[in-house]
Amino acid sequence: MSDNGFVGLVIISHSAPLAQGLAELVGQVAGPDVPIEAIGGGPEGSLGTDGGRVLEALQRAAQGSGSVVLMDLGSSVLSVKAALGELGEDELALLRVADAPLVEGAVAAGVMASTGDDVDGVLRAAEEARHARKL
Secondary structure, three states, rough: OOOOOOOEEEEOOOOOHHHHHHHHHHHHHOOOOEEEEEEOOOOOOOOOOOOHHHHHHHHHHOOOEEEEEEEEEOHHHHHHHHHHOOOOHHOOOOOOOOOOOOOHHHHHHHHHHOOOHHHHHHHHHHHHHHHOOOO
16 A cells, blocks of 8 residues: 555455445545555455455555554454464554444545544544444
């Protein structure tokens, strides 16, 4: 991910089309300056999570202004936890893992990242999306 001064987002899902579609949606809301990386699907294109690709994405995301990581459920969460164990202190200092709903959290994080807020502010926006009412 490039360092242009904006916090990046890493979206991790069991489904490649879901991760890509959400990245596209967030990109429309956040604008072109917010780096967004979508990781989805298993190693052979099936549903699932590819731990190696997750680790590589987190390594790329751990630079510049940092990144917020959002995941859907189950093995994506476990893959993120395992990948974090492989990273160094400097990399970990630039990453925040959001305990947030994937879609609402990613959109809220993207909006906040587009304002130039720091990684902790972007994380906060993602996690506060948990309380957003729809009806």
